[in-house]
Amino acid sequence: xxxxxxxxxxxLSLACAATPSVTAAQSAQxxxxxxxREFVQGMTDYSQRNYRSAEASFRRILDRDPGxxxxxxxxxxxxxxxxxxxxxxYQFRLAAAAHPxxxxxxxxxxxxQALRARRSWRFNVDFGFSPDSNINSATDKQSVDIYGxxxxxxxxxxxxxxxxxxxxxxxxxxLNRDKLxxxxxxxxxxxxxxxxxxxxxxxxxxxxxxxxxxxxRLRATATGLARWYGGKPLxxxxxxxxxxxxxLGNLWTLGGALLVRRNDYSGRRDVDAIDVEARVSVDRxxxxxxxxFAYATVERDWAHNSGQAxxxxxxxxxIQKEIGWxxxxxxxxxxxxxxxxxxxxxxxxxxxxxxxxxxASIYKRDxxxxxxxxxxxxxxxxxxxxxxLYDQKRLxxxxxxxxxx
Numbered sequence: 001x002x003x004x005x006x007x008x009x010x011x012l013s014l015a016c017a018a019t020p021s022v023t024a025a026q027s028a029q030x031x032x033x034x035x036x037r038e039f040v041q042g043m044t045d046y047s048q049r050n051y052r053s054a055e056a057s058f059r060r061i062l063d064r065d066p067g068x069x070x071x072x073x074x075x076x077x078x079x080x081x082x083x084x085x086x087x088x089x090y091q092f093r094l095a096a097a098a099h100p101x102x103x104x105x106x107x108x109x110x111x112x113q114a115l116r117a118r119r120s121w122r123f124n125v126d127f128g129f130s131p132d133s134n135i136n137s138a139t140d141k142q143s144v145d146i147y148g149x150x151x152x153x154x155x156x157x158x159x160x161x162x163x164x165x166x167x168x169x170x171x172x173x174x175l176n177r178d179k180l181x182x183x184x185x186x187x188x189x190x191x192x193x194x195x196x197x198x199x200x201x202x203x204x205x206x207x208x209x210x211x212x213x214x215x216x217r218l219r220a221t222a223t224g225l226a227r228w229y230g231g232k233p234l235x236x237x238x239x240x241x242x243x244x245x246x247x248l249g250n251l252w253t254l255g256g257a258l259l260v261r262r263n264d265y266s267g268r269r270d271v272d273a274i275d276v277e278a279r280v281s282v283d284r285x286x287x288x289x290x291x292x293f294a295y296a297t298v299e300r301d302w303a304h305n306s307g308q309a310x311x312x313x314x315x316x317x318x319i320q321k322e323i324g325w326x327x328x329x330x331x332x333x334x335x336x337x338x339x340x341x342x343x344x345x346x347x348x349x350x351x352x353x354x355x356x357x358x359x360a361s362i363y364k365r366d367x368x369x370x371x372x373x374x375x376x377x378x379x380x381x382x383x384x385x386x387x388x389l390y391d392q393k394r395l396x397x398x399x400x401x402x403x404x405x
Contacts, residue, residue, distance in 0.1 A: 117177075362376055
């Protein structure tokens with residue numbers, strides 16, 4: 001018997017026959033008449049390898065009724081054939097939440113595994129503008145106490161508002177995929193303000209092998225990052241990054257990461273440090289059009305100055321949902337606790353912070369400006385600290401155009 005490809009497996013599980021219009025019409029029985037016509041057209045386009053048109057048909061149907069499992073499966077399969085891997089994986093995850101029959105559920109898992117195995121390269125780019133109430137992440141207080149005496153802060157040390165223009169991107173490629181895959185990745189981001197003292201940018205990269213491990217994939221890379229602030233070098237980091245991802249059943253995706261790095265700051269030996277950060281994340285579809293995710297992180301920083309060394313723990317949760325009309329809103333909440341090791345000179349007390357951050361965004365998939373899709377987001381951050389210098393509020397918006405290649 002000939003080996004079946006993933007695309008063939010899904011076709012069999014969905015009972016796609018050689019005459020797609022007949023099969024599609026039978027499968028669409030019970031649909032709204034207009035949806036039936038659109039579905040038949042989509043299946044016909046798919047059989048003729050006109051995948052772009054088929055994708056458009058299936059998406060129009062799901063914009064009207066996100067709960068149609070058969071349509072979502074066909075969209076996922078079409079995206080798979082178009083090699084839009086991240087979008088295909090997202091659609092397969094939502095389809096799994098509808099609790100399809102056992103054979104279809106198994107084939108969804110096979111598709112997702114095939115998507116992870118075949119990813120050879122990716123490139124994402126985005127740009128936009130960002131109004132921000134606190135571009136330098138500073139306090140809005142007028143003065144701070146130093147050894148019990150009040151000192152007035154100068155304007156540079158207090159919060160500044162502004163609107164930044166930003167540009168960013170990331171790219172990766174996997175070499176030698178048939179043997180021991182080698183991962184190469186690079187990323188960067190830059191924000192420019194009218195007051196260039198607050199311009200902020202960074203670039204980074206990583207390289208290393210990937211291994212199959214316990215049904216998942218482990219990536220072990222050397223990593224480096226350089227950051228500039230106000231046009232001047234601020235920080236360099238070098239270290240190792242271990243990242244693991246595994247599918248658990250047909251609903252859960254588990255991720256884990258360990259980052260060990262050396263941080264060196266320009267002209268600031270007191271904050272130079274060895275830093276270790278561990279993270280675990282999970283995501284799960286919560287329905288045929290909703291995805292939930294959560295993560296937890298612990299971090300330990302051993303700075304030269306004990307007042308700058310800290311322990312930090314964070315927890316985040318969020319959901320994203322398709323609501324029709326090509327719209328995909330997302331909300332998320334993060335809570336962070338930080339405790340420093342010793343008193344921070346010249347304040348004479350330990351820094352201890354609670355930070356809460358909430359964000360809401362909405363992505364418009366079917367608007368296309370030269371291949372770029374728009375999104376809007378708003379993020380509010382409140383950091384309460386025992387040191388007034390670090391007690392801050394921030395409200396930041398983003399108007400972003402994104403394209404994935």
